[in-house]
Amino acid sequence: MVAASRDHILTIFKDFSTTLDDHNDRKERLVKIARDITVLSKRIIFLLHRIPIPGHNHGPNGVGERGISNIGGTDEAYVKLEGMKKLLQAMSEQLQGQEVERYSAMISPGLQEYIEALSFAHYLRHKVLISYNEVKSYLPPIIPLPYSDYLLGVSDLTGELLRWAISAIGVDGPSRQKATEVCTFVRTCSADIEALTPYVRGLSRKQGITTESLKKIEFGTSIARFAVSSWRS
Amino acid sequence: MDLNIAEIHAHLEREAQVREKIKDEVLELEKKIRSMTGTLNKIHSTLPKDVPALLSTVRPTLLMCRSHSARLAELVPPNQFWRWKELWSKHLQSAVFVATLIQFLESGTLLSLPDINQTLGIQAGWADRFYIQIEDYLHGCRYFTLISSPYTDYTCVAVISLINELSRLAVNMVTLGSYDAPFRISAFTKDLAAGFSLLNLKNDLLRRRFDSIKYDLKKIEEVVYDVSLRNLNAPIQAPALATSPTQPPTCYGTSSSRTAQSLAATTEAADSRPPLEAPELLGAAEQSGEPQQAAPSA
Structure with a gap:
């Protein structure tokens, strides 16, 4: 009787163990991806700040003192933002078939930093606030915004x-x-x-x-x- | 305000309305659960032979939780379980605790997660809206038992609550003269702790609560040690039941437990008032019963 109850309990817990391990591993991977997204987004923001402001003294070839062309500045940022789609894709692969809201605490910081970089580039180019739907078009469909x-x-x-x-x-x-x-x-x-x-x-x-x-x-x-x-x- | 912001505003307003509705329903569920945990508090001052009567007053309320489960499953939009679970998770953990505690008191076993889902009327088809998560299960069983389910997290939590509660019960049962209860509690909680040791816990809430289990086990072991040292325990016949109605513990009659006997007598007197029928009255009745019961257990 005692042994049976013990076995019953152990079986239940073994089952839990597998589920919890999967959940924790996934969490860990998502935190890592989100951290990478944060770092790259911050770099894009710095890049956007380095774009020479009109009126600054430029170097001989119209290149600012920090080596970024006035005209191509936002272009370069957009290329980098596009380049981050790989990371976003990796994130959406981790979320595939999962209840995405469960992991929102892990992905939100990265997502917000990405939106910050995107909206900054968008403002510098278009002088307006990027809309919700425009941000959404940059994200893989699996990632809810x-x-x-x-x-x-x-x-x-x-x-x-x-x-x-x-x-x-x-x-x-x-x-x-x-x-x-x-x-x-x-x-x-x-x-x-x-x-x-x-x-x-x-x-x-x-x-x-x-x-x-x-x-x-x-x-x-x-x-x-x-x-x-x-x-x- | 541009269209973009206006749309977001409208959406957030709709969500706020859903939140209010869920909150109201959860409040009703909480009332039921609080009345049950309040009543179940009396197990600490109730002789094992009287526990079945006590449990029978709680059971109808537990079954009444089903209607709240059904309404919550209706209110939560599809695939939004994780969006709203914080609103009810704490109370669902208590519900799991109550259900597992009742199960342990009745049969000395751990209620599995599928069984709990059945008790609370939670259907498998609601997995995207309303269900018991494994963590919640483990937190609640801290008190008494363990529920098995695909959602490990909820379960774990409820189980930890069960273990905490059982360590308290072990002490109080000795006070009431039920000397073999600690042995059964000890065996059961050790099994649960062995189960927990199978989990690879991260440094999160569950881990911290898991850490508390060892103090509960220690407390129970000390009770078992004291009882053994004084030779108070009758040979254990069946380790399954903490409270079998057909086999009242025999230790009450021994000469060494005169104090316990008199305590038991007063407790019985306190418990001899008519059983409660209407679950709504449980809270009030409990309050009036408290002073009488406080005396013997003090």
Whole structure:
């Protein structure tokens, strides 16, 4: 009787063991892929920041001091974003036949960083916010794009735009106008996303950061204008 | 606000409505489960021979959980189990704990996950919406028993709860004079611990809760040691049942357990009030019964 009950229990647990091992291994692989996606996305963001801002002194061949052509900058970023499809594909293979939501905690950080890079490149090229469906078209169909990840990723964009705007302010001429454009864009984004904050966990914190960034951009542009007027007088 | 954001807003609003509906239903389920865990708390002050009567008051409530299972399975949209499971997972773990505890008290065995699913009326076809996950099972059984299912995680959790609870019961059974209960509990929990040792646990919640098992085992072993040292245990006949209604423990009559006898007498007196019929009244009845019961077990 005792032995039978013990065997019964051990059988149950052996069964669990296989399931748990599979789950844990898959989790581990997804975390690794997501980390790779994060690293590559961050590199793309840095690449986008290195694109010379119009008005900078360029080298002899129209190449900026960091070796990136003004015109081809976003092109190169787009090539790299396309290149990341392999990683996204690998991610979707791990999710094949799985309940994808179960692994959202593993893939979300990578996904959000990717969306941040994508939306930054998109903004620099088109001057508008990338839409949910446009982001989706970059992902393999198996990977669902939660609205929360889209919103959180796009929310991070404002931080990058702050950096970009501050460098643009340092350059006299049309790029200072661009900083003002960025300021308007960030203000619109912040207003649009505000209504969605109650629905998405973590979004209100990011909204706070966006507001801080917006204040800094506004301050920067106003200082620039003040400085210019005082130089000219 | 552009179309993109407006669409997202509409979608999030729909999801929020689904969440509210699920939350309401889970609250109803929680009420039932809390009334059961409250009543089951009395096992610590109930003589083994009276436990079946106690269990019979809990069982109808457990079966009433089926209607909540069915409604939740209706409310959760297809393939969205993982989207919403956090809303009910804790309560489902308690439900598993209750079911496994009842099973152990009745037959000394571990309730398997398919059996639990059957008890709670959870159907195999709901696997994409509402089911018991293996982890939850293992957490709940921390108290008493183990449920077997394809969803290992839930199960594990419930089982850990069962073991925790049993270590408490071992001590309280000795206080009540039921000296062979700790031996059966010890054998059962050791089997469960052996089962857990088959799992390769990661450094997560399940691992941390698993770590607590060894303290429960130690506690039970100490009780067994004390009882053995004082020769209080009658030879164990059947290790299967902790509480067999047909075989009341014989140790109550021994001269060495005079204190236990008087304790048992008061407890019986406290328990002699009419059995509870309406499950809704369980919570209130329990509160009124508490002071009487607190005295003997103190």
